[in-house]
Amino acid sequence: MTNWEPILLANVNRPNSEKIETYMRYGGYEALRKALKMTPDQVTAEVKLSELRGRGGAGFPTGVKWGFMPKDAPVKYLAVNTDEGEPGTFKDRLIVERDPHTILEGVIIAAYAIGAHRAFVYIRGEFFLGVKRWIKAISDAYQKGFLGKNILGSGFDLDVSVHRGAGAYICGEETAMIESLEGKRGVPRKKPPFPAQKGLLGQPTIVQNCETLANVPHIILRGGRWYASIGTEKSRGMKIFCVSGNVNSPGNFELPLGTPLKEIIYEHAGGVRRGRDIKAIIPGGSSTPFLTAEKINTPMGFETLQAAGSALGTGAIIVMDETTDMVEVVRHVTRFYVHESCGYCFPCRIGGKRMLSSLEKLAGGKGSMRDIEDLEYVAKGMYGRTFCPLGTGMAEPVLSALRLFRPEFEKKTTKN
Numbered sequence: 382m383t384n385w386e387p388i389l390l391a392n393v394n395r396p397n398s399e400k401i402e403t404y405m406r407y408g409g410y411e412a413l414r415k416a417l418k419m420t421p422d423q424v425t426a427e428v429k430l431s432e433l434r435g436r437g438g439a440g441f442p443t444g445v446k447w448g449f450m451p452k453d454a455p456v457k458y459l460a461v462n463t464d465e466g467e468p469g470t471f472k473d474r475l476i477v478e479r480d481p482h483t484i485l486e487g488v489i490i491a492a493y494a495i496g497a498h499r500a501f502v503y504i505r506g507e508f509f510l511g512v513k514r515w516i517k518a519i520s521d522a523y524q525k526g527f528l529g530k531n532i533l534g535s536g537f538d539l540d541v542s543v544h545r546g547a548g549a550y551i552c553g554e555e556t557a558m559i560e561s562l563e564g565k566r567g568v569p570r571k572k573p574p575f576p577a578q579k580g581l582l583g584q585p586t587i588v589q590n591c592e593t594l595a596n597v598p599h600i601i602l603r604g605g606r607w608y609a610s611i612g613t614e615k616s617r618g619m620k621i622f623c624v625s626g627n628v629n630s631p632g633n634f635e636l637p638l639g640t641p642l643k644e645i646i647y648e649h650a651g652g653v654r655r656g657r658d659i660k661a662i663i664p665g666g667s668s669t670p671f672l673t674a675e676k677i678n679t680p681m682g683f684e685t686l687q688a689a690g691s692a693l694g695t696g697a698i699i700v701m702d703e704t705t706d707m708v709e710v711v712r713h714v715t716r717f718y719v720h721e722s723c724g725y726c727f728p729c730r731i732g733g734k735r736m737l738s739s740l741e742k743l744a745g746g747k748g749s750m751r752d753i754e755d756l757e758y759v760a761k762g763m764y765g766r767t768f769c770p771l772g773t774g775m776a777e778p779v780l781s782a783l784r785l786f787r788p789e790f791e792k793k794t795t796k797n
């Protein structure tokens with residue numbers, strides 16, 4: 382079993398873990414003190430050296446993104462993505478509720494590095510406790526002088542505020558999130574321009590996931606080289622894997638990237654319930670393609686999962702045992718994405734509904750081979766052709782299920 386000292390979840394099980402006093406008792410805000418003695422460019426260079434990649438799903442290199450921030454722009458913003466809508470994903474919520482200061486310290490260091498004096502936390506509307514914890518953490522950080530004017534006598538100023546979304550999955554997409562922060566309906570924007578060029582209120586904006594930011598204090602304290610020594614060649618550092626589905630001990634497990642899927646499922650998550658065999662695994666949240674049990678030895682990294690035909694996504698592993706009805710799973714997942722489609726582009730708006738209609742017929746035993754053909758035709762037509770990745774994410778489970786489990790779909794059809 383991979384034994385590794387946790388960094389992101391080190392505090393979550395301590396009594397009163399959410400309090401600033403607890404966080405500081407265990408070394409909290411020491412990284413900020415260190416960062417403020419470095420230049421912003423040195424901080425960015427350390428994060429580049431760590432090879433940290435975004436944990437919100439897309440895996441973009443964090444230090445590289447910070448480097449895109451135009452140096453001469455008078456106003457710059459940082460937006461903190463606490464939307465966490467991808468089914469199967471429940472890691473950001475755990476850190477926000479149990480250890481918000483670990484993210485907040487990362488926020489302050491990131492804002493310093495990119496030269497932002499204003500940061501916005503965007504949090505999913507349903508996370509009531511998370512909202513309270515964010516507000517309390519920010520207010521305590523102001524009191525201790527970690528936020529506001531002249532932070533720790535460094536001359537650096539930063540204000541942070543919390544904004545609640547209304548529970549729309551699309552508002553986790555960075556440009557839709559920016560629209561929502563501006564008080565508009567959450568619909569994605571055309572890219573380019575990317576948010577780092579023209580984001581919130583037309584100003585350069587860096588959007589970063591909570592788990593990504595929680596890594597930053599550790600990178601500053603222990604060095605980018607130390608961080609890059611964890612994991613695999615292309616997937617560095619620690620990752621929180623959210624394991625759910627037919628396992629004995631579902632939960633969040635923080636392990637080095639590159640830990641084999643088999644180890645996570647059988648040694649950390651307690652194995653498959655009732656000792657059953659695995660039929661399918663979703664490795665990175667429900668918009669990533671299914672894997673079959675043969676891929677169980679795949680290391681959980683960006684490059685290794687891609688080679689196995691799927692993606693790391695958010696690191697949300699959903700395990701389905703041999704009794705699972707795959708048509709029902711795909712119907713269920715598609716229903717979610719159809720509900721969450723913002724409706725802006727027609728392949729997603731109309732294609733999603735058409736796929737769902739075929740899936741409902743098949744799941745109800747009233748479908749035909751024609752429905753399977755139509756399902757595949759529409760999914761292929763949507764793939765890579767929607768305005769934002771939501772539509773492609775909706776087509777992924779359909780296409781991979783048809784590729785891997787087609788006989789199950791065919792078994793559901795009536796004769797024609």
Ligand SMILES: Cc1cc2nc3c(=O)[nH]c(=O)nc-3n(C[C@H](O)[C@H](O)[C@H](O)COP(=O)(O)O)c2cc1C
Pocket residue numbers: 434435436437438439440441443462463464465466467550551552553554555556588589590591593594769770771
């Ligand atoms: C449909 C959709 C939903 C998304 N939802 C989230 C989300 O809930 N949280 C998140 O951090 N990133 C989400 N993302 C990714 C963001 O667009 C963005 O890449 C990320 O917040 C950048 O931060 P990172 O580089 O730290 O991962 C979503 C992307 C898409 C296409």
